[in-house]
Amino acid sequence: MSEEKVRVLxxxxxxxxxxxxxxxxxxxxxxxxxxxxxxGYRIRLTPKYN
Incomplete structure (x- = not known):
């Protein structure tokens, strides 16, 4: 059985x-x-590296 992935946004x-x-x-x-x-919180984005 394969998992279906959905883009979060x-x-x-x-x-x-x-x-x-x-x-x-x-x-x-x-x-x-x-x-x-x-x-008091921060958001960090991680770029996609090729």
């Missing part, structure tokens, strides 16, 4: 990704054009 299916704690505190919000972390 595929604009056909999603408008944003929200990262929260179990208590509901928002840690980060990621859209197709913007990344907004909560105070």
């Amino acid at each position: 595929n604009e056909d299916f999603y408008s944003k990704l929200v990262v929260e704690t179990e208590e509901g505190k928002k840690i980060a919000e990621v859209t197709l054009t913007d990344i907004t972390p909560a105070d």
